Amino acid sequence: MISAQQLSVGFRARRKEHLLFDNLDLHLTPGELVCFMGSNGVGKSTLLKTLAGLLPPLAGKVNAHNKDVALVLTDKITATNMTVYDLVSFGQYPYLDWRISLSPSNIEVIEDALRQVHLESLRNRKLSELSDGQLQLVMIAKALAQQTPVILLDEPTAHLDLNNRVEVMNLLRSLSRKMGKSILVATHELDLALQTADLIWLATGDKKIKTGIPEDLVLEGAFDEVFQFKGFDLKTGKVDHEAHRKKEVQLLGTNYSFLWTKNALERSGYDVVEEAEIQIKVFGGSKIVWKVNESQFESLATLLAALSRQ
Amino acid sequence: MGNSSIALKFVCLFLLMILLFWADVGLGSTNIALREILAELVNKNSTAGEIIWNFRLPKAATCLLAGAALAAGGLLMQTLFRNALAGPDVLGLSSGASLMVAFVLMLGQTSVGFLAAVSSNPWSQVIAASLGGVLVFVLIIAIARFVRDNTSLLIIGLMISAGTSSLVAMLQFVSRAEDLQSFIIWSMGSVGSTNWQEVKILALVVLIGIGIAVSQVKSLNALLLGESYARSLGINLSSSRLWIVVSTSLLAGSVTAFCGPIAFVGLAVPHLVRLAFPTANHKILLPLAAMGGSSMLLLCDLLAHLPNRTQVLPINVITSLIGAPLVIWMIIRNKKVSV
Numbered sequence: 001m002i003s004a005q006q007l008s009v010g011f012r013a014r015r016k017e018h019l020l021f022d023n024l025d026l027h028l029t030p031g032e033l034v035c036f037m038g039s040n041g042v043g044k045s046t047l048l049k050t051l052a053g054l055l056p057p058l059a060g061k062v063n064a065h066n067k068d069v070a071l072v073l074t075d076k077i078t079a080t081n082m083t084v085y086d087l088v089s090f091g092q093y094p095y096l097d098w099r100i101s102l103s104p105s106n107i108e109v110i111e112d113a114l115r116q117v118h119l120e121s122l123r124n125r126k127l128s129e130l131s132d133g134q135l136q137l138v139m140i141a142k143a144l145a146q147q148t149p150v151i152l153l154d155e156p157t158a159h160l161d162l163n164n165r166v167e168v169m170n171l172l173r174s175l176s177r178k179m180g181k182s183i184l185v186a187t188h189e190l191d192l193a194l195q196t197a198d199l200i201w202l203a204t205g206d207k208k209i210k211t212g213i214p215e216d217l218v219l220e221g222a223f224d225e226v227f228q229f230k231g232f233d234l235k236t237g238k239v240d241h242e243a244h245r246k247k248e249v250q251l252l253g254t255n256y257s258f259l260w261t262k263n264a265l266e267r268s269g270y271d272v273v274e275e276a277e278i279q280i281k282v283f284g285g286s287k288i289v290w291k292v293n294e295s296q297f298e299s300l301a302t303l304l305a306a307l308s309r310q
Numbered sequence: 311m312g313n314s315s316i317a318l319k320f321v322c323l324f325l326l327m328i329l330l331f332w333a334d335v336g337l338g339s340t341n342i343a344l345r346e347i348l349a350e351l352v353n354k355n356s357t358a359g360e361i362i363w364n365f366r367l368p369k370a371a372t373c374l375l376a377g378a379a380l381a382a383g384g385l386l387m388q389t390l391f392r393n394a395l396a397g398p399d400v401l402g403l404s405s406g407a408s409l410m411v412a413f414v415l416m417l418g419q420t421s422v423g424f425l426a427a428v429s430s431n432p433w434s435q436v437i438a439a440s441l442g443g444v445l446v447f448v449l450i451i452a453i454a455r456f457v458r459d460n461t462s463l464l465i466i467g468l469m470i471s472a473g474t475s476s477l478v479a480m481l482q483f484v485s486r487a488e489d490l491q492s493f494i495i496w497s498m499g500s501v502g503s504t505n506w507q508e509v510k511i512l513a514l515v516v517l518i519g520i521g522i523a524v525s526q527v528k529s530l531n532a533l534l535l536g537e538s539y540a541r542s543l544g545i546n547l548s549s550s551r552l553w554i555v556v557s558t559s560l561l562a563g564s565v566t567a568f569c570g571p572i573a574f575v576g577l578a579v580p581h582l583v584r585l586a587f588p589t590a591n592h593k594i595l596l597p598l599a600a601m602g603g604s605s606m607l608l609l610c611d612l613l614a615h616l617p618n619r620t621q622v623l624p625i626n627v628i629t630s631l632i633g634a635p636l637v638i639w640m641i642i643r644n645k646k647v648s649v
Contacts, residue, residue, distance in 0.1 A: 073539065086591065099528075
């Protein structure tokens with residue numbers, strides 16, 4: 001496992017110490033997915049590299065053997081001709097001597113890692129032919145092939161579209177559960193982290209890390225302090241809208257059709273209140289319709305157009 | 311993956327190398343057929359036997375060794391620095407060698423009495439070149455201990471080259487015309503002036519260099535992922551960097567000492583090999599680069615002999631003339647080149 005006591009993290013340049021984190025006590029539990037959040041430049045990558053033993057701590061101690069930690073970094077891999085299989089097989093390098101010949105048991109581990117990320121069919125693909133999302137899965141497979149109890153990932157969802165981001169995070173969560181690995185993901189993608197992490201490490205501005213489950217930290221307002229949201233309310237998960245039309249509407253309905261209608265109205269500058277002169281009814285079902293007084297609308301666009309004419 | 315196709319191409323390249331070796335021994339101002347070559351190998355006393363034993367065979371062997379050494383050294387440097395423009399001379403070794411040879415050739419022979427005695431020794435150029443290479447090598451190793459990343463090392467190597475080159479230019483400016491000419495001829499490279507004793511030394515050093523390179527294939531593969539990943543895979547970066555630099559120094563240094571600064575082979579052959587063989591594994595790339603380098607230099611030496619003339623063009627003229635269009639053609643065909 002991995003833990004750290006009185007750990008101070010940073011780097012030395014020109015004989016000056018740049019302290020990023022001071023006096024941390026951290027540990028990772030098997031089977032848990034931890035998201036490490038903080039604003040850009042706070043030192044997430046530096047802490048990750050220190051935990052992995054790539055950088056010396058300024059003070060304190062990391063209790064982990066080099067072979068206990070697998071890394072997925074943001075470094076771009078440009079090697080010509082390298083295939084998916086080549087890259088995953090690097091995971092077994094710590095177990096090989098200088099001749100790097102793969103034994104059947106090494107190959108079994110590599111195959112298993114490929115299966116876990118569902119990339120068996122792409123094994124002979126060159127890295128240059130992969131999408132960013134696939135490349136990230138290959139890097140995760142490499143980390144799995146290292147057979148370490150701990151995996152540290154630095155921004156694994158950067159540059160990915162929403163679908164791939166969700167896939168990567170879901171995969172990491174299921175790997176932590178299924179294989180009992182400790183997985184630490186440094187990310188600044190709040191929405192995804194809040195919905196997938198078992199635990200959040202939040203880098204606060206004072207060189208410390210606050211830990212807690214996502215919901216507790218949201219309710220405490222811990223994120224608001226760190227991220228200084230500009231027009232985003234984390235507790236409702238919504239972007240603030242100004243009711244610039246100064247018009248109140250009342251909305252009746254249920255479920256997601258109600259929520260998305262409310263969203264559309266607020267975004268268009270209406271104030272949705274408990275009771276108002278204008279009353280909008282949402283009828284859910286296989287075909288959603290909206291009624292204002294006696295007029296019926298087939299889409300939100302036509303509804304909004306009619307409201308703005310009133 | 312296409313292992314069998316790689317194996318087939320591997321064998322083809324080996325056969326090509328053998329063919330070129332035979333052609334290099336057989337063809338020249340006097341053409342000698344294969345059957346004759348084999349007969350003359352046992353009968354050293356005839357004229358043809360003498361040509362083969364004292365001229366053609368050491369020359370072909372030098373091409374074989376020097377080509378392999380330069381291409382392997384180039385591969386090591388391109389991987390260590392993850393830079394497509396790196397070659398065996400980026401560490402500044404050949405510049406160091408040039409500087410020392412320039413000293414001996416341009417100052418020694420005519421102006422300074424002490425050096426004149428040195429330069430009349432037939433080994434003087436070899437010793438001077440080795441000395442220059444070793445000096446730069448010691449400098450690089452000393453610096454390598456203080457710089458953290460490979461890119462800085464690369465830039466320092468280039469700066470050392472630039473510095474020594476300007477010293478060489480200064481020497482050229484003050485030296486006499488005939489000394490200048492002999493230096494320029496040296497700097498154009500030559501594979502035809504080695505005797506058996508020199509070939510033996512070259513073979514020994516090149517084999518040691520390649521042996522060290524082979525011991526580093528695991529680190530070389532891991533270095534393709536960058537330094538952070540390599541370290542996280544349990545590679546001891548400082549020791550493998552040291553061994554890779556030592557190996558390249560032996561390979562490039564010994565070739566420069568015996569043949570002068572042969573350009574282009576070390577830069578171009580690793581690219582040609584990577585473009586022709588779809589692998590990123592140095593266990594395969596290293597022997598391929600060595601065989602490719604040998605083939606390339608043998609081919610260049612063949613072309614350096616003008617038909618029906620006893621005159622031979624300098625090897626550097628040919629290596630770049632053949633190599634440059636070849637690399638351009640392969641890049642256009644494959645669209646992209648990287649390490």
